[in-house]
Amino acid sequence: MIEILDNMNCCGCSACYSICPQDAIDMLCDEQGFLYPKVREKNCVQCGLCNKICPYENYNRPYEDLEKTFVGINLNETIRSKSSSGGLFAVLAGRILDRNGVVFGAAYDSEWMAFHKPIERKSDIPDLIGSKYMQSRMGDCFKQVKSLLQMGKEVLFVGTTCQINGLKNYLINDYTNLLTVDFICLGVPSPMIWRDYLDTFFQKETIKYINFKDKSLGWHTFSLRIDENNRTFCKNGKETYYFNGYFRHLYTRPSCANCVAKKGNRMSDITISDCWGYDVIAPEMDDNKGMSSIVCHSEKGLRLFEECKESLKWKEGSIEDIIQYNSGYRESAPDGENKNAFWNDYKKLDKKKLFIKYCSPIKNDIVSRATRKIGKIIRMVCGGKR
Numbered sequence: 001m002i003e004i005l006d007n008m009n010c011c012g013c014s015a016c017y018s019i020c021p022q023d024a025i026d027m028l029c030d031e032q033g034f035l036y037p038k039v040r041e042k043n044c045v046q047c048g049l050c051n052k053i054c055p056y057e058n059y060n061r062p063y064e065d066l067e068k069t070f071v072g073i074n075l076n077e078t079i080r081s082k083s084s085s086g087g088l089f090a091v092l093a094g095r096i097l098d099r100n101g102v103v104f105g106a107a108y109d110s111e112w113m114a115f116h117k118p119i120e121r122k123s124d125i126p127d128l129i130g131s132k133y134m135q136s137r138m139g140d141c142f143k144q145v146k147s148l149l150q151m152g153k154e155v156l157f158v159g160t161t162c163q164i165n166g167l168k169n170y171l172i173n174d175y176t177n178l179l180t181v182d183f184i185c186l187g188v189p190s191p192m193i194w195r196d197y198l199d200t201f202f203q204k205e206t207i208k209y210i211n212f213k214d215k216s217l218g219w220h221t222f223s224l225r226i227d228e229n230n231r232t233f234c235k236n237g238k239e240t241y242y243f244n245g246y247f248r249h250l251y252t253r254p255s256c257a258n259c260v261a262k263k264g265n266r267m268s269d270i271t272i273s274d275c276w277g278y279d280v281i282a283p284e285m286d287d288n289k290g291m292s293s294i295v296c297h298s299e300k301g302l303r304l305f306e307e308c309k310e311s312l313k314w315k316e317g318s319i320e321d322i323i324q325y326n327s328g329y330r331e332s333a334p335d336g337e338n339k340n341a342f343w344n345d346y347k348k349l350d351k352k353k354l355f356i357k358y359c360s361p362i363k364n365d366i367v368s369r370a371t372r373k374i375g376k377i378i379r380m381v382c383g384g385k386r
Contacts, residue, residue: 001039002050007254009056013166016050018142033192034253053169068296071282072314084131084213085274086292091308097122101154106136116141133212135188142170149175161261168267184273187256187333189246197242200351205229218288245359249336259332269301277325
């Protein structure tokens with residue numbers, strides 16, 4: 001029987017919930033808004049399956065990691081403009097759907113909270129495009145994936161690295177008709193804090209559209225955009241309360257500081273991410289509209305990418321560049337120094353005062369901005385001398 005004694009050792013992937021033959025496990029929210037498994041002991045038959053497939057208790061990578069790396073841009077400018085980086089997900093998803101497969105990914109519900117769902121039509125790809133900076137609800141997706149795979153359907157599952165590991169452990173068998181794609185993350189924020197942010201600063205009108213990585217101000221300085229009935233909010237992410245709290249690691253899931261899926265333990269077929277370090281890695285491709293790094297971990301993932309090349313502008317990259325310019329590829333997200341103080345004040349302070357106290361942007365940070373600019377110039381000058 002699975003029992004979470006330390007929240008650092010549960011990523012909320014829902015594998016245990018999905019595999020329980022007695023449906024004796026519920027995924028319940030804790031005081032920070034994250035889902036954790038809770039066993040109804042009277043229904044438990046002590047089969048031990050939940051422990052056997054838990055990513056934090058058992059890990060078994062099924063293949064050698066290729067780490068074949070590329071840089072790419074979707075040639076469809078409309079799709080790229082709406083995507084978080086270079087629009088690679090839409091190309092991969094389109095390829096699977098062209099073959100009558102099914103794609104799973106994170107979408108918004110009616111309350112602008114993230115949940116995983118399947119799509120079977122290319123017209124529904126926009127529902128899954130774009131980063132959702134909160135942990136998504138998995139529901140019964142793992143069970144749906146397994147059922148489709150057993151029917152012979154090709155499935156593309158896109159999620160966080162820990163969700164992929166949880167799915168692979170749950171399935172036990174390595175299905176040839178399953179392709180998995182993850183992304184480089186800095187930890188998953190609490191859905192409850194996102195709800196608090198919306199309720200505090202956007203409570204007066206109906207929200208029509210949200211984009212966490214809007215490119216109106218350019219991809220280099222992505223913006224949080226929220227369209228309401230009578231106004232549009234669009235600011236550089238680093239100038240918003242929500243992103244500042246996230247970048248300071250105030251409300252990421254505890255297990256994100258102890259991610260078992262990092263340090264070379266990814267079980268995905270492909271990892272996609274922003275191509276940070278673009279001014280060194282591929283300056284000739286950068287137009288400030290978004291560029292992706294792609295790491296193919298398996299032969300299956302590499303084949304899918306090869307099939308998609310005709311829809312991309314691309315070049316080969318190196319895993320060393322990924323590691324250098326996007327540390328989240330290997331490293332866990334550390335807890336912020338004010339994380340405990342934030343949660344101690346969570347129930348004491350009015351939410352607006354809480355965000356102002358802990359998540360206010362640092363103003364007039366001239367030194368850090370100058371340092372970043374100088375560093376960029378140095379990388380551009382020295383980039384060809386590596």
